[in-house]
Amino acid sequence: MSDLLEIRPEARKARGLVDRRGRDLITERRIITAVADMYERWGFEPLDTPAFEYADALGKFLPDADRPNEGVFAFQDDDEQWLAMRYDLTAPLARFAAEHWQTLAKPYRRYAFGPVWRNEKPGPGRFREFLQCDADTVGSDRPEADAEIIAMAVEGLTAAGVPQRGAVIKINTRKLLNGLLDRSGVSEASQRLAVLRAIDKLDRLGPDGVRDLLGKGRLDDSGAFTKGADLSGEQIGAVMTFLTASTAGRSSALGVLAEVVGGSTEGDQGLEELARIDAALSGLGVSEDQALFDPSVVRGLEYYTGAVFEAELILRGPVESLRLGSIGGGGRYDDLVARFTGERTPATGFSFGVSRLAVALQAMDAGLAAVRGPVVVVAFDEAAMPEYFAVAAQLRQAGIPAEVYLGRSGLKAQMKYADRRMSPAAILIGEDEIKAGTVTIKDLDLGRELAAGSDLQTWKAERPGQQTVPRDQMVEAVRAIVSATP
Structure with a gap:
């Protein structure tokens, strides 16, 4: 087993593919x-x-050798028929x-x-x-x-x-x-194809370049000559x-x-x-x-x-x-x-x-809204985890994305996590909040705006950066943060 652990493949993706997220x-x-x-x-x-389909059904790059690998990804099935993506x-x-x-x-x-x-x-x-x-x-x-x-x-x-x-x-x-x-x-096929190729370069070469390619040909900036349609x-x-x-x-x-x-x-x-x-x-x-x-x-x-x-x-x-x-x-x-x-x-x-x-x-930048993360419920005490999950469930039932932090880091790291997730708000529930039946809500959206140097004093007065509210008012307070725009 220890020998197998030493076999570590390189973490890399295949050429021409991309990882997409968020x-x-x-x-x-x-x-x-x-x-x-x-x-x-x-x-x-x-x-x-x-x-994937049978390669002959796709009707392109059909196999003329051992495998149809020109332009498509193909493999041979157990019945020896070629399939292609x-x-x-x-x-x-x-x-x-x-x-x-x-x-x-x-x-x-x-x-x-x-x-x-x-x-x-x-x-x-x-x-x-x-x-x-x-x-x-x-x-x-x-x-x-x-x-x-x-x-x-x-x-x-x-x-x-x-x-x-x-x-x-x-x-x-x-x-x-x-x-x-x-x-x-x-009428000549090769000449017609040359005309087609010349027209296709209009955006790149402009009318003068196309005119050259329709005639004897064109000499580009590198000195290479392209024969024209004549x-x-x-x-x-x-x-x-x-x-x-x-x-x-x-x-x-x-x-x-x-x-x-x-x-x-x-x-x-x-x-x-x-x-x-x-x-x-x-x-x-x-x-x-x-x-x-x-x-x-x-x-x-x-x-x-x-x-x-x-x-x-x-x-x-x-x-x-x-x-x-x-x-x-x-x-x-x-x-x-x-x-x-x-x-x-x-x-x-x-x-x-x-x-x-x-x-x-x-x-x-066509008016696309930034991808926002969920509201993060900060985990202070393992004994209070059921309470944290109840708060997150209450928010989700109201249609507000929410999660409980499940790492083992302290408050500072948890707030950094919420910020990296682009969370609109964080919920803090300590011993005092549990006894009083309240929650403390930290407005992370406002924090990001202020950190960017925006002049939002009026807005700040209307949306305090941190507030403590009764538990039964939590949903509406959080919704106000999530739905508000500066």
Whole structure:
């Protein structure tokens, strides 16, 4: 046994994973609760699918060697079939819809939330495990279904705590880009891909950088040269006009886009889809600064079959805007269920990146309340422990979080413990209080405010830092501290 005790593993977590506690977890829980409540108001039902699926059902990074370890975490079951941790919540939905299609009310409207895992190289803001919260409509090919998903994304951001006008949903459709390239005579697959990659760099490189990448190529500051799409001047002009449509409102953007994609089959289809989305969004009360058409959004255009949308957070300050990037996105994916059924099944959805949104809200200081600990009942005397527990139980029955200190430290350490827990108050019950049927309440919130140097003399007069009250008045006195704000 003594030899085993010498075997001490290093306390470390795996790369790309994070420990979350306190404020992080409570923020994530509030986001999920608020967004889930909103989804249900819109008529979406919850669905929970397993954390792992058969690898071939996920339909991504399938095994072509000994194990499917590119992009997913996978293992082989005892029946020698490969299982993989889900990398999103949409692929399991497609499997579920195909498996239960005959018994589902259609269109099938579901929401889901939970962790997903990606076996990718971790980096800043890029984790291997994170939370998502999705809503999807399966079985409707109407553009209005896309508009509804977009409107819910707008409402969900507000429900999650994003300040008014603190986010925007950018909308595009792959049909517009296909129409632009068709009308411009760009038919070679590699050239079309180069155009797509150039457009995707608009935010980072700006219009001049994109124009270089659409032409011969671009030399960056390090001296590295990136080969361009080699478009003609006329073709580059058409693409750049296409990209400037995002500066106009939704209705005006449609007119700009019609000039460069109109007349092509897919372009006209895309314009019609966006026009119907615009009309539905207007009917739903979604303003043009909450959701706009932006042809530079190219997320997953090889995966999505129609409209795509991306949520971007923007912290507006008095001098400049701080862009915190994408915290969610989605689009129309009409081919996913067909992998199982062989029949095209229209579907559209949106996914909130809950973990990233929580981090962004904290960075934006978006009115998030600090995580407060419980009221701490100080333990002076082991013989009085039953009395301490009775006091804590009385507070909890009144809806006030409370605990009895269960360490073995003295008063000073117990008060330090309560302060580290961000407790609003501490209850002190000594021999005198027990005999008199009273409790002494120390206002820790006030103590923290005064320690920070705040001028709270008036407030202090109304909320004394320490008070002794009869036991039957304890709950109301503590509630006044817990609910009060300076």
